Amino acid sequence: xxxxxxxxxxxxxxxxxxxxxxxxxxxxxxxxxxxxxxxxxxxxxxxxxxxxxxxxxxxxxxxxxxxxxxxxxxxxxxxxxxxxxxxxxxxxxxxxxxxxxxxxxxxxxxxxxxxxxxxxxxxxxxxxxxxxxxxxxxxxxxxx
Numbered sequence: 001x002x003x004x005x006x007x008x009x010x011x012x013x014x015x016x017x018x019x020x021x022x023x024x025x026x027x028x029x030x031x032x033x034x035x036x037x038x039x040x041x042x043x044x045x046x047x048x049x050x051x052x053x054x055x056x057x058x059x060x061x062x063x064x065x066x067x068x069x070x071x072x073x074x075x076x077x078x079x080x081x082x083x084x085x086x087x088x089x090x091x092x093x094x095x096x097x098x099x100x101x102x103x104x105x106x107x108x109x110x111x112x113x114x115x116x117x118x119x120x121x122x123x124x125x126x127x128x129x130x131x132x133x134x135x136x137x138x139x140x141x142x143x144x
Contacts (some may be wrong), residue, residue, distance in 0.1 A: 005141040007059030011134030014080045020126030024134045029143035031134040036123025042079045064100030064133040098137040106132045
């Protein structure tokens with residue numbers, strides 16, 4: 001039986017040059033865009049990741065899984081899985097994967113709806129996509 005979903009969770013929208021990060025609460029099933037980490041070939045500054053984990057003390061982590069439209073894996077899918085494995089290996093936290101197809105489109109729509117300067121800031125799309133990923137996963141877990 002899967003562990004219950006409670007507490008604070010962090011989500012990651014993994015990319016080769018940027019990794020969006022969001023934080024949310026299982027109790028409400030909602031998240032908020034937090035920040036975007038620079039990455040080199042998909043690898044973040046692991047000390048910065050550790051600082052985020054120390055600051056937020058999450059119950060677990062969610063990583064978006066970029067799949068092709070037909071559900072098959074791509075090069076990006078393998079990179080996201082490897083990133084998730086490294087998160088677990090380095091920090092020992094529960095790491096969940098969630099299909100992130102269309103998360104960037106949803107994030108773009110949310111940012112466009114809000115408008116303003118924040119929507120055009122560098123990295124805003126990546127962290128908002130991480131928020132979509134987290135809220136999608138919360139929804140799949142039955143969080144309110």
